[in-house]
Amino acid sequence: MLRLNLRGAGPSRSVCSQHYYAGRSQDFRALLSLLPAELTYDGLLAVGYSLGGAMLLKYLGEEGAASPLAAAATVSAPIDLAVTCRHMMRLRNWVYHHYILGLMKVEATGTGAVISAAERAAIIGARTVWDYDDVFIAPRYGFASAEDYYERCRPTRFLAGIGIPTLILDALDDREADVVARQILRSGSSVGANYRAVCRSRSKADFIAKLGVVIEEVDETLFWLELLVDTNILTAKKLSKLMDEANQLTAIFVASRETLRNGRS
Numbered sequence: 385m386l387r388l389n390l391r392g393a394g395p396s397r398s399v400c401s402q403h404y405y406a407g408r409s410q411d412f413r414a415l416l417s418l419l420p421a422e423l424t425y426d427g428l429l430a431v432g433y434s435l436g437g438a439m440l441l442k443y444l445g446e447e448g449a450a451s452p453l454a455a456a457a458t459v460s461a462p463i464d465l466a467v468t469c470r471h472m473m474r475l476r477n478w479v480y481h482h483y484i485l486g487l488m489k490v491e492a493t494g495t496g497a498v499i500s501a502a503e504r505a506a507i508i509g510a511r512t513v514w515d516y517d518d519v520f521i522a523p524r525y526g527f528a529s530a531e532d533y534y535e536r537c538r539p540t541r542f543l544a545g546i547g548i549p550t551l552i553l554d555a556l557d558d559r560e561a562d563v564v565a566r567q568i569l570r571s572g573s574s575v576g577a578n579y580r581a582v583c584r585s586r587s588k589a590d591f592i593a594k595l596g597v598v599i600e601e602v603d604e605t606l607f608w609l610e611l612l613v614d615t616n617i618l619t620a621k622k623l624s625k626l627m628d629e630a631n632q633l634t635a636i637f638v639a640s641r642e643t644l645r646n647g648r649s
Contacts, residue, residue, distance in 0.1 A: 386423075388415060389621040390436055397491055401498035405521050406435055406465055407537035416452055427454040437461025438539050444550060445542020457551040463614050465534035467607050468534035469514050474600065479548075485513050493521065541612050554611065575633070592644055599637045606630040 389396040390404035391411055404411075416428070430453050437458030440573030444456055462468035473482050492507050493499065499507070503520055510516035519529035527533035535541075578598045585591035609627050613620045620627075 386419075388436075390439070392497065393491055397494040398496040400496060403492055403497070403521070403524070404435070404439075404537075405517075405525060405533070405537070406438045406462070407440055407442060407525070407533070409446060412439060412443050413447075424452070428452055430456045430544075432456070432458045432461060434460055435462065437536075438463065438465070441546070441550075441552070442542050443538060445539070445545035448545050448546070449604065451548055453548055455551075457547040457553060458600035459553045461539060461552065461554070463539040463552070463554075464610065465538045466531060467610070469517075469530075469534065471604065471607060473512050473514060481513065485510070485516065488513070488516055492516075504576030509547065527587060543614070564601070568605060568608045569600050571608070574601040575605065588644060592641055595637055595641050595644075597640070599634060602630055602634050602637065 388411075391408060392400040392403045412430075419428075430437070430440055438461045440458055441455060441461060441463065443452060444453070471477065472484075489507055489510070491497075503524070506519040507516065510519055513604055514530050517533055522528065522530050522533045525533075527536065575598055578594065578601060582591060582594045584600060585594055606627060609623050609630065613623060
């Protein structure tokens with residue numbers, strides 16, 4: 385068994401001048417090419433966790449059936465980077481978001497990292513993971529922005545190209561799936577409950593604020609529906625009507641909020 389630290393993460397920080405990111409599949413590819421025959425004689429299996437899982441899925445999609453791996457699995461991999469980041473930045477996830485951002489800053493600026501003074505300042509000044517990726521990872525590694533980085537490296541772009549047996553394990557696949565199901569039920573039903581509160585708003589500002597909550601709940605519901613499709617739990621055909629409705633509601637609510645903000649009510 386071999387354990388691979390992402391470049392610059394944990395104990396590898398002091399011996400790596402560069403930094404990890406979800407698209408850095410070339411590191412894993414290089415490692416596989418360096419493994420001695422006595423370690424690969426009986427075949428290779430790979431397991432990736434969290435961002436490492438996202439990188440593994442990207443690699444598998446790029447390699448297709450040519451991958452030297454016999455099979456692979458990922459655990460809690462962010463398969464849609466932008467959606468995952470947006471949800472991580474929600475107020476209710478503040479504790480974890482604050483923790484992981486702090487850890488990323490420590491790793492990015494630690495002993496061994498080769499960064500400019502401007503990059504160091506940008507890293508330290510980042511207030512969210514999205515900011516960190518936008519001001520540091522994206523320009524450093526050839527992306528136009530964090531959004532461009534997320535779009536080009538999201539695992540969902542590469543899943544169709546995977547040519548070996550691969551298990552993508554997320555909350556909907558384990559024994560705690562009922563917890564996630566309750567989350568879908570909660571966010572979906574909260575749309576109506578919170579819209580009722582919108583209709584009882586006492587001012588324009590109150591209306592806009594409460595409508596923002598409705599938009600967040602619709603978006604969260606859509607996230608979980610998309611996850612069901614991306615992980616092959618349910619087909620897009622079965623969920624198409626629900627997803628279309630969620631997208632339509634989002635468009636309506638966002639348009640209403642913008643109309644009020646621009647004073648066209």
